[in-house]
Amino acid sequence: MDLATALRWTTERYPHRRAVGGPAPMTYAAWDARTERYAHALHDLGAVEGSRAVFMLQGGEPLATLHLAAQKARVTSLPLSTRIGTAELAYCIGDCDPALVAVDEHNYDLVVGALAMIEDPPPLVWAGHPDHAPAGVPSVARAADRAPDTTVPVSPRADDISVMLYTSGTTGRPKGVPRTHSAEHHAALAHLVQTGHGPGEASLGVMPLFHTMGLRTLLASVLSAGTWVPQARFDADEALDLILTEEISALYLVPTMYWALMQDDRLGEARSVRNLAYAGASMTPTLARRLVEAVGPDRFVNHYGSTEIYTFTVGPENISKPGCAGRAGLFSRIRLVDPDPDATPDQIVPEGERGQVIASLESPEAFAGYWNRPDADAKAIRDGWYYTNDLAVADEDGDLWVSGRVDDMINSGGENLYPEEIEHALAASPDVQEVIVAATPHDKWGQAVTAFIVGRPEDPAATTLAKVEQFARDEAGLPSLKRPKRYVVVDQIPKSAVGKILRRRLTAGEFETLADTEEGTPL
Incomplete structure (x- = not known):
């Protein structure tokens, strides 16, 4: 089905239902x-x-x-x-x-x-x-x-191009991702099923429409005859006002937005919220537990996907297994293959081993290739599979745990280490507001595991540095191999327009240092 017909048919069914919420409803x-x-x-x-x-x-x-x-x-x-x-x-x-x-x-x-x-x-x-x-x-x-x-x-027509989104240019020129009406329609249907989004649901429309999450919230509202409550630019206080006054029942946000909403106790007052879903980046178990305690959602979903193929996997058990990416989505098929850049789709890793996630392009949610970029197609598409560049491992239940990007893997002293595992451990420190782990050059180790930390506003940077380093040593449960060799306190973590962490900027040295264990006297 095309999206023009989808909107017209919803209007025929519910002409007087509120489609747009907020101060100018329609x-x-x-x-x-x-x-x-x-x-x-x-x-x-x-x-x-x-x-x-x-x-x-x-x-x-x-x-x-x-x-x-x-x-x-x-x-x-x-x-x-x-x-x-x-x-x-x-x-x-x-x-x-x-x-x-x-x-x-x-x-x-x-x-x-x-x-x-x-x-x-x-x-x-x-x-x-x-x-x-x-x-x-x-x-x-x-x-x-x-x-x-x-x-x-x-x-x-269903095979007409509905939308073209440009992916981030952090690793080179932006790439155009054309998506058909059919792909967008199937992705919206998958969103409804996978998040438990019911008919007439009220959703906060704050994710930008230049990001697939923003489009999915909008189109899922249209298909389900729900109310889409727009917020042109994210502001935590305004978002909380909208959630409370509009009785928002479904939230689909990036983790950094949830983190901002949790800085105020008001989210716990939003008794209308029953569905939580997130995507775009990993969520620490600490933040996931805090959201469950504050909201008590009926459903809490980790959606793992991309602009190219909306859904890879869905983790519907984020309450009991926080951070788990779950299994292939409604219209999806995935494999874990050898992380080698030249690996074929048949080089599936043994059970329990970490591999690169690849997704089948036979999914009706999938794109057919980049706009005018045969070079990008050659790198990401092979034998009908899309190579995500993400690393993951399946647990004993067959559920996926994403552990960072192939390019983000840290080789320290000949050992391959995975940033997200270390981040989740450090995020449990009460002195940390945000933490990102990345590689920095090191004469002895080749690459040093480096923790970039945003501390509590009331604490001096030197205090944060000392407390987090002690926490990592005594309470985080990290073996010495995985403990950071370097700790850096920064004023903020670099993020994209939709809140995705730009880890490569940290690796490239693009940060303002407040305190650093490589410096003798932190500020």
Whole structure:
């Protein structure tokens, strides 16, 4: 099924049910009509059937409306990260060759700067507040006001490209990931089943739409006739207000957002919350236990996947097995193979051994290959399998435990060590707010296991350093081989726009040191 039809059919079933929550609510009938007008507007502004449109908006309902309108217009939606650099944005725009770039007041200067770097830039259209529209820039809202109140006369197909997301450029140029209507529809269905998302569920729509988690929350709400409560930009206090006043029942967030919400006791007051799910990064058992104690959810799911294939595995027992990634999802098939970069899909590791996770591209959730990147295809796709570059081991129950990236594995003194195992042990320290383990160069060991720590705000950096080092030695349960050789207190852990840890920045030395055991006198 295509997503335009999915929205229209939900509207037929529940025209008067609230589709959008928050301060500017809309019923399904109102949102369906609004997205039809915006689809007409996209055509009127030059985004014809089969073309692509870049959406550089902060988030919330305006961006969601444009994304759904693009589905009806048979236009590929390209929501790009608002935290991208100018040169990187120029590359993405030039790479996807869009029919237009829609922008709001929050990103106008960034986009203008990027378009100036492109030899033949696409047209710019305004999608922000009408009062802030620059002179001479066509307005999507004005075009929508002129549009007829009719269904857009196009017929999207299930194999049309619904959306193209660009993956992070931390290891090179960003890669475009085209996803079809069918893949997006199957991924939304899988999300409903795997998280226990019921009909009419109220979800917090704060994950950005340039990330697959944000799209999944939105589309799952549409398919289940639920209420999507937008938050354009994450703020913990505002999110807690929305959770309480809108009686949010389902949360699908990255661990760093849960951590921020847990800094206030108010999350425990949210009796409406029954479903917790997370993805994008590992969650420490300590944070998982705190969430269970505060919320008492009916279901707590660890979703492990990627932009390329939405679901690899699902861990539905995060209450009893915190951090476990579980088993292959509803539409998924996985294997653990030799971590060697040249390993074939048949080189499956023996039971109980750590291997690289690969996922079958026969999944209806899967993409078919990167946009204009045969080099990336050659690296990640082999014999019908997608190589995730993630390491994992299956326990005696057959459940998967992800233990970091192949590239993040630390070889210290000839031994392969896995950062996440050490992080989980150190996170139990009461003096730690966040901790990330990465490799740093070492003359004796080759690579040193290094713990980067954010301490409690009230503690001096030197105190945090001493207490965590003592905890690792006396209470963490880590053998000497796995204990960090170096401890560094930093003011913050580098993260992407959606809260993913950027471990490679730490490895590359891109951090501000507050205290360091390699320095004789920590600050």
